[in-house]
Structure formats: C-alpha cells, structure tokens
Amino acid sequence: MRSLLLVGLLAPAMLSAQVRARTVGLAPGIFAPGPFNAITDVAGVRVGHATVSEGDSLRTGVTAIVPHGGDLYRERVPAALHVGNGFGKLLGVTQLRELGEVETPILLTCTLCIWPAGDALAQWMLQKPENASVRSINPIVGETNDGQLNATRWRGGIGRAVVQALESANPGAVAEGSVGAGHGTVMFGWKGGIGTASRVLPASLGGHTVGVLVQGNYGGVLQMAGVPIGPLLGRYAFQRDVAPLRPGGAGGPGDAHAERGDGSCMIVIATDAPLLARNLERLGARAIMGLARTGSSASNGSGDYVLAFSTSPRVRRNPDAALSTNDELGNDAMSALFQAVTEATEEALYNALLMATPVSSRAGTVRPLPVDSVRTLLRARGIGR
Template identity: 90%
Template sequence: MLDLPRGDGRLHLRGIAAAASFLACLALAIPVSLPAQVRARALGLAPGVFAPGPRNAITDVAGVRVGHATVSNGDSIRTGVTAIVPHGGDLFRDRVPAALHVGNGFGKLLGVTQVRELGEIETPILLTCTLCIWPAGDALAQWMLAKPENAAVRSINPIVGETNDGALNATRSRAGIGHAVVEALSTADTGVVAEGSVGAGHGTVMFGWKGGIGTASRRLPATLGGYTVGILVQGNYGGVLQMAGVPIGQLLGRYAFQRDVAPDFGRPSGPGDAQAEHGDGSCMIVIATDAPMLARNLERLGARAIMGLARTGSSASNGSGDYVLAFSTAARVRRNPDAALAASEELGNDAMSALFQAVTEATEEALYNALLMATPVSSRAGTVRPLPVDSVRPLLRARGIGTSR
C-alpha cells in the first residue's frame, strides 16, 4: 500500500510489498505526462486589494503547521488526511478561540457542538473523506491521549471535517486512515503547503474537474494592524465555475444543470461530470489568523469566507456541505481550561472590516489554487482530469487578466 506522502510530497514506503503496491497505484493514479500545475497568480488571478504573505499560504500565520497523508491503494482507494495544527505548544492546555460557520449543513463535522458551546478548540483540525471522520477522530484522540502531559486527561474533543470523495474513492473502505492521521500530524510543518491532489484532496472533484487542497493568505498593512489571515480549503463542490468574474465553466462547456439548459449535452461521461451535474459536493474552509478575536467575531469572519466561495461559482447546492472553521492564534486570547478567570483583549467590531475583506479575497484565491494545482487521478470509477490551464489562460487574457505568455 502507498502509505502516505509527507507535506513535502516525499513518499514513505514500508517493505517490498508496499513498494510493489505503490508502483501499481502510481500507474493507475498518475499519467506519465502531467499537465503543468500553476497557482492562481501565475494566470493573473490575484483577487482583491490586500497583499499575500510570503508563502501565500495558511502557514503565513506564525506557528500554524500543515501536514498531508495521501492514501492510494489498489484500483479504488483514493483518499487521505490533511492536518492543521494551530500552534506548536500544548493545544489541550493552551487552547485557541474558534468558531464554526455553516454555509450549508449537508455533511458531517466531528466535535463541533463543543466548539459552539465553548468557543475554543483543544486539538488539531483534520480533514478527510466523508466516512472516514470516525476512525480519523479516534486516531486523533489516541494521538492526543498518548502525549505524556495528557496522562490524566479523560476527555478529548477531536475536530474532523470531511468532503465526499466517493466519485473516485471507494469511500466505504476506510483502511489506512488511522495511520494516515498519525503521518499527517507527525509531518506537519510551518513551510510551503502542498496543494492539489494531496492528502484530503486526493479524491476530490470541483466543477467536474479534479479538485483538491488549496491555500492562500492576506497580510494587512500596518495602518490596519498588520494582521495575517490564512486559508486552507478542501475543494469538492460544483456549480458554474467563474474566475475573476469570467464564466469559465460555461465557456468550456462544463457546468451544473447543463443537461437541463442545453439538452444536446448528453449524459455525464465520467465520475467528475456525474458529481458536478447539479453542483453537489462539499467544501471545507479553515481560517487561521493572528488577529486577537474570540468566537463571536471568528464566526463573523467565517461567514465572509462563504462570500469567497460564492465568487468561484458555487451556489451551495442542497447536496453541498459547506463549513468554515476559524481560529485565532493570538497569545492574548488563548485559554487555559484550569483558569478560574479568563481575561482577553480582542479586536473591536469596527476593526473587523479589513479582516472580512482579507478573508473573502484569500478564500477565493485558495479555491482557485485547489483547482489549478490538481493533477489527474484515476481509479476503478474512471479518471478525473484537472481544469485545462492552456484553455483557461486565453479566456482570462481576453478579459484583460494575466500576461500574454
């Protein structure tokens, strides 16, 4: 079994059997000639007015770490785990304020009632496949309980989000997920974040094309506090794709409800088209910021991420579970569960507007990156190919977006 790429994309193989299985999976999942992967800015897609951080990633928020583990086995398992770790300390005793915003609630999100009740999280955040949240949650709880400092802890609230990668993945089979959780957590780091068909994005689909993991960030100028906002998305949804307002999906002839408005389109031809037919799917969005805020304003921040999702052409269909988890890493708002009295300094409401703008911009760009950085993935169900960059580039240029290359 191919057990699991690190965040830097290197593969860990265990034994001769694993190596042989890996080669078989590689032949199935990755064509010999891959299309060029580009991030959104290489096409001139730079939403908004604020500048990104140095990596243009969620790890631009100091201390935030990301790790991936991709599970690709046989001809049918195409899934994985992505871990977001808010800081490098003791998360159980140095908890970060957090909030949930639900755009559309068709989905499963483990641990959220406690997040809504207490306004904080005590574990890393995991993303995985729709039927994997329970084994992933158990593995995360075991990982936390195994820490020496947690020897006396009797309750852990793991946070696990999901999207349904069943178009490519045999989602009923959850083999290897527990090991993938440990791999994603142990390899998480603060560097460049791998994007596209990795980790929890390995089997996902966006707008009928290959989806995946995407990330972006925005850094406010000093006059607005100098705060950083970072976004990480697990894109697996549909609709009518648009990029910077250009109706890419319609121009390329692939969009939701196409059979209804263009009857000569015919039936869906593959797993990607079938999933996108009515815009169904899901999207997980994770927001990290170093701006000091508590749950109330973090929830307001999460609501603005849905605006970035809408800009890409999603209408949050009935079958789309669209969730946003937001947390603040600011030391002045962290919480110790043993403290009898908590004192925090948080931003005032009037200071939130620039952060709302930054989140909207970064979410839109992160979703573009998830599409543009994806690579083809094949399984027994068929092959889902990426958005054709060479076809998108002239459509954007015709609207004055990007360079002439």
C-alpha cells in the same frame, strides 16, 4: 514536500503539479499575500498531508492543520464555526460551539473516514506524556465526500494516515492539489483538491495575517475573476437541463458526472488577530462570499463548513484558569479582516483547482481544469499576461 504517500499494493506515480492562481493572473482583491501565500503565513500554523492510494479503488487521504507548536490541550485557541449549508459531518462541533475553542489539531478527510480519523487523533493526543491524566478529548475532523473516485466505504489506512499527517506537519510552503484530503475530490466536474492562500493587512489596518486552507469538492457554474469559465468550456451545473450557454464548449455529458452543483467544501481560517468566538464566526461567514465568487450556490447536497481560529497568545484559553482575561480586537477593526478572508478564500479555491493533477481509479479518471484554456479565456478579457 510535505505530502506523504501511503503505498498499497499499487500506487500511481506522483504527477507533476500545474500552476497556482497568480501564474495565470488571478490575484483576487487588494491586499497582499504573505511570503508563502498560505495558511502557514500565520505564525505557528503547520500543515501536513498523508495521501492514501491503494490498489484500484482507494483514493483518499488526511490533511492536518496544527494551530501552534505548544500544548494545544492547555493553550486552547478560540474558534468558531459558520455553516453555509449543513449537508455534511463535522466531528466535535457541539463542544466547539459551546466553548468557542479547539483543543486539538484540525483534520480533514473523507466522509466515512471521520470516525476512525477522530479516534486516531484522540489516541495521538492522549499518548502525549503531558496528557497522562486527561479523561476527555474533543477531536475536530471535517470531511467531504470523495466517493466519485474513492471506494469510500473501505476506510483502510486512515489511522496511519492521521499519524503521518500530524507528524509531518510543518510551517512554510503547503502542498496543494490532489494531495492529502484532496486526493479524491472533484470540483465543477474537474479534479479538485487542497488549496491555500493568505492576506496580510497593512500596518495602518493592524498588520494582521489571515490564512485560508480549503478542501474543494463541490460544483456549480465555475467563474474566475468574473469570467464564466465553466460555460465557456462547456461544463457547468444543470447543463443537461438548459439550453447551451456557450457554443463550442469542450465538455459534454460524457466527460464528467451529471453536474448538479452538489459536493462539499471545508474551509479552515487561521489568523493572528486577537479574536474570540463571536468575531471568528463573523469572519467565517465572509469566507462563504469567497466561495460564492467561484460559482458555488451551496446546493442542497453541499456541506459548506467554515472553521476559524485565532492563534494570538492574547486570547488563548487555559482550561484550569478560573478567570479568563482577553484583549479582543474591536468590532470596527473587523471590516479589513472580512475583506482579507474573502479574497484569500477565493484564491485558495482557485489554487485547489489549478494545482490539481489527474487521479484515476476503478471508477475512471478525473482530469484537472485545462490551464492553457483558462489562461486564454482570461487573457481575452485582459486578465494575466
């Protein structure tokens, strides 16, 4: 278990996990996942979480994605950003777009935590002996607003959480649900969180791996494999403004905030395919298609950001090199990767919902999507067993 709990005066007991998407028959697409069905199926990628829970108000955390185990500052990975809707904050974005690369791990946290998180990441990088002469560092920190459960103005413990998330980062299975940066998040009126998934292309299509990790904190009209789960359960965006879409739903105005489809979603993509910034941005754009399949319409208040990077040693960047020579995948080879990232993003978002556990704070309790009800609704349409 790679999730760390930073204990304050009061800390709720860790709650048992629910199930991953494939357990209920949700396996989007045609390509197979990697052995962990996680972003860490891309060789070298590591993930760490630090969950911050203190008193009756602080419900947040940090998730760290480390692209490879080498010297990130001198072996920079090509990277790109795609913005679905830009109502959010992303630290380090201008340099990322200008140079088409990242030189630090990638952090996810809460909206008002990005500045202390960025400072802690910069300090962590600068303290490395090999960086003793470095005078500039560009931390990459993404966020979603977990203010429904979290006292987001109080940013205590974030610096420590950054260090713990970075130093606990490991390959292998990734903790999902209400952990790390997903501790205080909400999706479609139910508990949201961290989710991950991967796809491995067959050898005839290059054999490359694509992994996705999401921080889900958004709304809309939830659907799974095309089944209108939100309307069938009586919880969906704008339900107070329209005639009931389905009778007998198990939601209602008292069960959640007035769902308007708002929120945010951070999506991080890793691939071992040798791609530079231009094609990585194209790859990121397809992740939005996976987000849309879950029922998001990228509302006005939604910050939907996709950050994609390539771990391939063939395209890494040395800042001291006078000439960069790269073997980049051709455009015609991108279509299979587009399919793979769409599938993996959709499944990662399902995992974020289905693996979430209840979280309570002074503001109340947000409960997870009812798995048994979802299973029943899917089975009625021939999905799952």
